[in-house]
Structures are given as structure tokens and as C-alpha cells.
Amino acid sequence: MQTIMPDIADTAEALQTGTLDWVGMGNIELPLLFSSKGLSDITVTAKADAFVNLQNEQAKGIHMSRLFLSLDTLSCEQTLTPSTLKAVLESFVTSHQDLSNAAKVALHFELPLRRSSLLSGKQGWKNYPVTITASLIDNQFLLEIAVDVTYSSTCPCSAALARQLIQQAFTEQFAKQQLNFEQIHNWLGSTEGIVATPHSQRSIANIKVKLACDSQEFDILALINCVEHELKTPVQAAVKREDEQEFARLNGQNLMFCEDAARKLKALFEVSNYQDYYIKINHYESLHAHDAVAYAVKGLPQGYQA
Ligand SMILES: Nc1nc2c(ncn2[C@@H]2O[C@H](COP(=O)(O)OP(=O)(O)OP(=O)(O)O)[C@@H](O)[C@H]2O)c(=O)[nH]1
Incomplete structure (x- = not known):
């Protein structure tokens, strides 16, 4: 005879009633x-946060296992795309028909990308x-993607x-003598x-866009590429000396405060097709022990807040 197990999510009284x-x-x-x-489709090791609302004031609790198993199906039988993610959310709600009418999920993972060096052709x-x-x-599906660059x-x-000090050193060295190309060189x-x-x-740009x-x-590559192209000095993977020299040149040609980085990206996203954007720029200062930080959002009435 099969033992009937108690199911307190269905039968027990809530200690205190109310929606969540x-x-x-x-x-x-x-x-x-x-x-x-x-x-190419790539396996990533994600950490997922999965939720439904609890609109039934009397219910003891939701059915955690149903959310977990929906995500397990996504993991074992499907690829992560906007439509499979939407289907997961729909299953969250349909598996909680008397309890919930809203669902959300967040997937955090590291995406490894092959990146080319600046000049040497290495990867x-x-x-x-x-x-x-x-x-x-x-019934409204919202989808957003965030990445740190x-x-x-x-x-x-x-x-x-620094330039001023170099000028002063030049004056001290050469002011009293005839200028000689070879010597100056x-x-x-x-x-x-x-x-x-x-x-x-x-420095790190925290970028979030609404799709x-x-x-x-998803098109995460386009998002990362356009941010890196705009900032010009992304951190490099493979580096030979010619790459390092080019990196030094790019740094010299793209001097920036955190305000400059934030304004560049704001201008980029203003002309993009994303529905909304959020930018947080963090410059982890080597001059100070604190950070220089700037925020920018599109500024939609119901949109992201800075
Ligand atoms: N709701 C809820 N469940 C919790 C919590 N912590 C652990 N759980 C456990 O999550 C497990 C899964 O719950 P259910 O999804 O209701 O499991 P089930 O009753 O076997 O599944 P169904 O037959 O589909 O309802 C239970 O064993 C709960 O004890 C909590 O804080 N809230």
C-alpha cells in the first residue's frame, strides 16, 4: 500500500495570511x-533565481519543486532562447494556477568569448x-540582458x-643649448x-538593456562589441609586445573620466534599437582608494532608474 505523504503547501494554514x-x-x-x-551554442554554468508571486492570501506556500523542475527541463532538454525562457515563465504560472499570476527568472553566468589581440593576430x-x-x-513578457564590460x-x-612635467624636464635639459634632432630623439x-x-x-561598465x-x-555579441568599440580600450586577452604598444597608443588617444565613458555609451544607446538602457560606469581609481562612478539611463517614465 502506498503511503500518502502530507502536503502542507496545500493543506496547512498559513501562520499569517496575506499576499507576497x-x-x-x-x-x-x-x-x-x-x-x-x-x-556557437555554448554550455554555461548559470545560477538561477526563480519566482512567482503569491496572490492567494490563505495559501501556505508555493510549490518550489514545480519551478525547479521547469528550469531543469530548460537545462536538460532545451537551449536558452527568448522563447524557451518565456515558456518557462508560462509554466511557472500555469503550475501555480490558484496561487500566482506573475513569474520572473534571472540567470547569472559567465560567458567565455574568443577575443582577438589588437595587432598580432593571436586569440x-x-x-x-x-x-x-x-x-x-x-501577461506582459519583459526581457532584459545585462553584461559587465x-x-x-x-x-x-x-x-x-604629466605632459607639463615632461615639458619642464625638456626645458631644463635643452633650453640653454642648440637643438639637435638626434639628441632630442x-x-x-x-x-x-x-x-x-x-x-x-x-574600469567596468555595467550595462543593462531591455529587449x-x-x-x-539573443545577440550578446553585438552588445559587447558595440560597447568595447565605443570605449576603445577593452581589457585584452592574448597580448604580444606589439599589442601592448597598440594598447598604450589607444589609451593615450582615449583619455577619459568616468563622465566621458558614460556619455559615450549614452550616445551609443540613444541611437540603438534597445527599448531601454541602464549604464553604470565604475573607474576603480589608482589615484584614490575610492571609485569614480557615473550613471545614465534612457529616462522613460516607467523605465530604468539611475
Ligand atoms: N513553499 C515553500 N517550500 C519550501 C520552503 N523551504 C523548503 N521548501 C520545500 O520545497 C519542497 C517542494 O514543495 P512542493 O513543490 O510543494 O513539493 P510537492 O508537494 O512534492 O510537489 P507537488 O506535488 O507538485 O505539489 C517541499 O518539500 C518544501 O518543504 C519554503 O520556504 N517555502
């Missing part, structure tokens, strides 16, 4: 086959932290101050010639 905005699970370990335009792996968030609220920023103020190539260098820092609700595919 979101109930579910965080940090579910979930390998996924991620599909995105221009990339290497670079990991990008990605979060895909989707929700189904009032790491780059180098060289301080324009520090560069100007050699001096410029010495450490005395470059008496000061501006500080630069590893059209009828998107057929």
Missing part, C-alpha cells in the same frame, strides 16, 4: 545551453559576466599634469624624457 510580491528560490545551479546570434578567452532577466506580469581608462587630468626614448606617466585604471518582447534570439 515574489516567492521562490535563489542561486539554483543550472547548466544551460546558451544560444546567441553569431556564436584568447575572455569571460563576460552576463545576467538574463525575464518576467511575465499581467571591463576596460582601461587613463585619467585626462593626470595626462595633462634619444632623450625622448629615455626614462628622463618621459619623466611622468598618467595613472590609468581597470523587444518579441525578440527571436
Whole structure:
């Protein structure tokens, strides 16, 4: 005879009645086959947060296992695309018919991409932290993708101050003598010639964009490429000396405060097809122990807030 197990989610009384905005699970370990335009489908090890609302005031709780098993089907039988993600949310709601009418899921993972060096033709792996968030609220499907892009920023103020010191060193060295090309050329190539260098820092742009609700595919590569192309100094994977020299040139030609980086990306996203955008720029200063930070959003009435 089969033993009937108690199911308190259905039978027990709630300690206190009331609705809840979101109930579910965080940090579910979930390998996924991620599909995105221009990339081979790739297995990523995601951490998932999965939720439904609880609109039944009397119910003891939601059925966590039903959310978990829907995600497991996505992991084992499907690839991660906008439509499979929407289907997961629909199954969250239909499996909680008397309890919930809204669902959301967030998938956090590192996406490894092959990146080319600046000049030498070498390649290497670079990991990008990605979060895909989707929700189904009032039958409206919302889809967004966030990525962190790491780059180098060289301080324009520090560069100007360094140039001044170089000018002063030049005056001290050459003011009282006839200028000689060979001598100046050699001096410029010495450490005395470059008496000061501006500080630069590893910096991160946190980017989030809202995709059209009828998107057929993710295109994370286009998003990362356009941000890196705009900033000009993304952190490199494979680096030979010619790449390092080119990186130094690019840094010198693209001096930027956090405001400059934020304005460049704002201008980029203003003319993009994304429904909304959120930018947070973090310059992890080497001059200070604190960070320089700038935010920008599209500014839609119901959109992202800075
Ligand atoms: N709702 C809820 N469940 C929890 C919590 N913590 C652990 N669980 C467990 O999640 C498990 C799965 O719950 P259900 O989805 O209702 O499992 P089930 O009753 O076997 O599944 P169904 O037959 O589909 O209802 C249960 O064993 C709960 O004890 C919590 O804080 N809230």
C-alpha cells in the first residue's frame, strides 16, 4: 500500500495570511545551453533565481519543486532562447494556477568569448559576466540582458599634469643649448624624457538593456562589441609586445573620466534599437582608494532608474 505523504503547501494554514510580491528560490545551479546570434551554442554554468508571486492570501506556500523542475527541463532538454525562457515563465504560472499570476527568472553566468589581440593576430578567452532577466506580469513578457564590460581608462587630468612635467624636464635639459634632432630623439626614448606617466585604471561598465518582447534570439555579441568599440580600450586577452604598444597608443588617444565613458555609451544607446538602457560606469581609481562612478539611463517614465 502506498503511503500518502502530507502536503502542507496545500493543506496547512498559513501562520499569517496575506499576499507576497515574489516567492521562490535563489542561486539554483543550472547548466544551460546558451544560444546567441553569431556564436556557437555554448554550455554555461548559470545560477538561477526563480519566482512567482503569491496572490492567494490563505495559501501556505508555493510549490518550489514545480519551478525547479521547469528550469531543469530548460537545462536538460532545451537551449536558452527568448522563447524557451518565456515558456518557462508560462509554466511557472500555469503550475501555480490558484496561487500566482506573475513569474520572473534571472540567470547569472559567465560567458567565455574568443577575443582577438589588437595587432598580432593571436586569440584568447575572455569571460563576460552576463545576467538574463525575464518576467511575465499581467501577461506582459519583459526581457532584459545585462553584461559587465571591463576596460582601461587613463585619467585626462593626470595626462595633462604629466605632459607639463615632461615639458619642464625638456626645458631644463635643452633650453640653454642648440637643438639637435638626434639628441632630442634619444632623450625622448629615455626614462628622463618621459619623466611622468598618467595613472590609468581597470574600469567596468555595467550595462543593462531591455529587449523587444518579441525578440527571436539573443545577440550578446553585438552588445559587447558595440560597447568595447565605443570605449576603445577593452581589457585584452592574448597580448604580444606589439599589442601592448597598440594598447598604450589607444589609451593615450582615449583619455577619459568616468563622465566621458558614460556619455559615450549614452550616445551609443540613444541611437540603438534597445527599448531601454541602464549604464553604470565604475573607474576603480589608482589615484584614490575610492571609485569614480557615473550613471545614465534612457529616462522613460516607467523605465530604468539611475
Ligand atoms: N513553499 C515553500 N517550500 C519550501 C520552503 N523551504 C523548503 N521548501 C520545500 O520545497 C519542497 C517542494 O514543495 P512542493 O513543490 O510543494 O513539493 P510537492 O508537494 O512534492 O510537489 P507537488 O506535488 O507538485 O505539489 C517541499 O518539500 C518544501 O518543504 C519554503 O520556504 N517555502
